[in-house]
Amino acid sequence: MSINKRSFLLRLMISIGLLLLLLLTAPYLNAQDNGRLNHAGFLVVDPPSEPPNPPPFSLPFASPPGPDTWLLGQPYGNTTGAYRQRYIFYQAGQGLHFGLDFSAPCGTEIIAIGAGIVSEVDGPHGSGPHNLVIDHPNGYSSLYGHLLNRANLTPGQTVEQGQVIALSGDSFGTCRSAPHLHLEIRNNYHHRAYNPILLIQADWDSLALVGSFGRGFERDLTDPRRWQSLTDQPDVIFGGPLLNEYEQPWPPDEGGR
Ligand SMILES: [Zn+2]
Structure with a gap:
């Protein structure tokens, strides 16, 4: 096999390898780029399927409840x-x-x-x-x-x-x-x-x-x-x-x- 032929085969194999790699990883790249952003453009995660215990959030007011506050x-x-x-x-x-x-x-x-x-x-x-x-x-x-x-x-x-x-x-x-x-x-x-x-x-x-x-x-x-x-x-x-x-x-x- 001539040197030219060998280098051609080598390049062909590298090209096929890269193509396979791209095909295999494309869905994941795509999911990370587009599928996990909300319409406001920020990364999202899925919330738990059940409400966490204890509840993760607090009330939206610092003051205690009452007729003059909330x-x-x-x-x-x-x-x-x-x-x-x-x-x-x-x-x-x-x-x-x-x-x-x-x-x-x-x-x-x-x-x-x-x-x-x-x-x-x-x-x-x-x-x-x-x-x-x-x-x-x-x-x-x-x-x-x-x-x-x-x-x-x-x-x-x-x-x-x-x-x-x-x-x-x-x-x-x-x-x-x-x-x-x-x-x-x-x-x-x-x-x-x-x-x-x-x-x-x-x-x-x-x-x-x-x-x-x-x-x-x-x-x-x-x-x-x-x-x-x-x-x-x-x-x-x-x-x-x-x-x-x-x-x-x-x-x-x-x-x-
Ligand atoms: Zn309302």
């Missing part, structure tokens, strides 16, 4: 309030209240429920006039809605648990109509919402005693015990079908608003 206004899930408005505000969330509402005077300081990176400032997830999303490394993201002004943070910035990140506002923007914080816990992809009561360490049974609105849960009389407690509520897939289009609802459907 109170739990509406829990997560199949609330009567979300049911009545299932064709408007809550349609995208399968007819459920996909977060927690905390009544609080405008300007109440809100703190990060866990450490993470700022993912979105006034992003596309509604809950106006201003909102903020933080991606946490355990696979969850927290969304703070109805904020008073644009949060003074930039996407990519890290925040610590307990750091003041925003001021609470009003969903109608008046500070008299409905001043409250809407808090959601989603996955890092921001398209699935979880019951924050299972993920935030707090005395929820006591907090639920003194709420101001929407405390009851809508009942399906064909399955009357389903989704009737603070902790027994389904996850929400944004854009999925309504979960509470009941044949025999209680309280009765008043035609919707």
